[in-house]
Amino acid sequence: MDNSKTKLIISDLSFSLYQRSLHPELFEIHASRKIKTDKYEADIWATGCSHVITVSAGDMCLCELISLPGQPLPKRGLIERFQFRGHKNHKCSLSRGLSYMTDFQVEKMSANLYRQSHLDLERFAKNRGLFLTFPDVSSTGLEPFSYIDFEARKNELHIHAFHAYPEQITIIKTQSLVGFYG
Secondary structure, three states: OOHHHOOOOHHHOEEEEEOOOOOHHHOOOOEEEEEEOOOOEEEEEEOOOOEEEEEEEOOEEEEEEEEOOOOOOOOOOEEEEEEOOOEEEEEEEEHHHEEEEEEEEEEEOOHHHHHHHHHHHHHHHOOOOEEEEOHHHOOOOOOOEEEEEEEEOOOEEEEEEEEEEHHHOEEEEEEEEEEEOO
8 A cells, every 4th residue: 555545535535336246456455354154255355445345145246345536447337336425324225135235434533532443443353354554654653554344144244344544534434234135
């Protein structure tokens, strides 16, 4: 992750939802996890202070991602795209019992609250999920980080992601639920 990526304006980031998988060569993947259950498979990629999560079951596929301005992304399969401004809820039901809902918010913090949130999330992340810091691009003494926590249930995948941008002392929080019913 280069330094320019942490100095961007949060509202320039996009949250996208695709009904297809996206090729890994489109992203700089810093860490990944693979989940496999009887009902579905999921790939979770930490892509700097952003993420790509792909969930598939048979021929059904859903992919959510946070992308940087100028990120080359396909138009095919795009369901929704939102800018990060304030708070947003979104639900959709797709074919054959696949449902998706997400809730995201942009939280501007004081430097002290940012530090405390960083410590709390790092401590919690030791036992679960993906946690990455990017100290090489820290210019304020505060480190950008990504924390992606997930819980794989029989018919659902729960995802909580936190992406911290210290230049703006802001954390983007997303919660997503992918369900397989029917």
